[in-house]
Amino acid sequence: MNKIIKAVNLIYYSPTGTSKKIAHAIGDGLKVNNLLEYDITFGDISISSVPADSLSVFVTPVYGGRVPAQFLERLSSLNGDGAMCVPVVVYGNRHYDDALLELKNEAVRRGFRPVAAAAFIGEHSYSRPEMPVAQGRPDYFDLSMAEHFGKEVIDKIVSVPEIGELSVPGNFPYKELKPKQPVAPVSTDACCSCGVCIASCPTHAISETSAGEIITDVDKCTLCCACVKVCPNAARKFDTPFTKFLYDNFSERKIPEFFF
Ligand SMILES: Cc1cc2nc3c(=O)[nH]c(=O)nc-3n(C[C@H](O)[C@H](O)[C@H](O)COP(=O)(O)O)c2cc1C
Incomplete structure (x- = not known):
């Protein structure tokens, strides 16, 4: 020290x-x-x-x-x-x-x-x-x-x-913040409701219904994509045209x- x-x-x-x-x-x-x-x-x-x-x-x-x-x-x-x-x-x-x-x-x-x-x-x-x-x-x-x-x-x-x-x-x-679009990642058919995504969400936007369905509150979601990255079955999806824009323009x- x-x-x-x-x-x-x-x-x-x-x-x-x-x-x-x-x-x-x-x-x-x-x-x-x-x-x-x-x-x-x-x-x-x-x-x-x-x-x-x-x-x-x-x-x-x-x-x-x-x-x-x-x-x-x-x-x-x-x-x-x-x-x-x-x-x-x-x-x-x-x-x-x-x-x-x-x-x-x-x-x-x-x-x-x-x-x-x-x-x-x-x-x-x-x-x-x-x-x-x-x-x-x-x-x-x-x-x-x-x-x-x-x-x-x-x-x-x-x-x-x-x-x-x-x-x-x-x-x-500072750069003006764009209003957040009312979208969020979704759980697809490969989802087994393991709950890993629920635990990964920093704003507690994801929950499980009594019927075992994983749902996401679009107002709480910050689009951080933690849930997409941690899903063990690659069942969480967030598709945005922005990914292609980034890939085309900011790959260097x-x-x-x-x-x-
Ligand atoms: C909502 C959102 C906005 C982002 N905006 C930018 C940005 O303006 N410029 C950039 O280079 N990366 C941007 N990123 C990418 C993150 O800064 C980058 O992936 C970062 O490594 C994520 O940090 P974390 O792994 O600690 O969550 C953005 C990511 C998210 C989710």
Whole structure:
């Protein structure tokens, strides 16, 4: 443990697990003994403040070029009290647009002091085997970069005497959010009602009727596609023309970016 940072808080929202993998790899690179993990995928963060001598790493997916509303809601009670933080976004190889700036600004608004930031790539939630978009990412290369990023963060904290304002890409006003379409993944005939999809849904949009049918509340569904990715029978489907658009236009591999 270094002199300045007494604990690291790894705080992430990750319906399909890619942000979680990046968070863990950054945590490995930070090489601290006192690492506390807060997975806010399924509920609010359990603390309202962090110690002033801790470092909080915020990791979130990018939705529509922005930070998902659920991430911000689940952190709403958290106060930084001047502690350092590292905002990190994970996007599906299209772009992160204003998400990193929004995450940084939100952290500052809650009293945190950003020291570094990063953007990583994860398999797109709408990637399908026949039309892959960043399939399998973060891969070995991404995770090595994430670990390296963690190491560089600690190096900066230890070596830079006065940490100035952090600049990250993005625009304000942020990209306008499109209204969500009244659609959701559906369970097809291959569904055996095992309930894995119900447990995977961060907004509790999926339930089983007394007749054993799996139904989805389209108003609660955020289209995160966690249910599609975890279904052991590939019985959950969400078909959108957007997958082909992404496949046609954003298949070229993007690489992680660091900001110090
Ligand atoms: C509703 C929604 C909107 C998304 N918007 C974007 C986007 O604007 N740009 C992008 O590159 N990826 C976008 N993605 C893809 C996710 O950012 C990406 O798959 C991420 O790795 C998912 O993180 P998770 O595995 O932690 O859930 C979107 C995914 C969803 C579900």
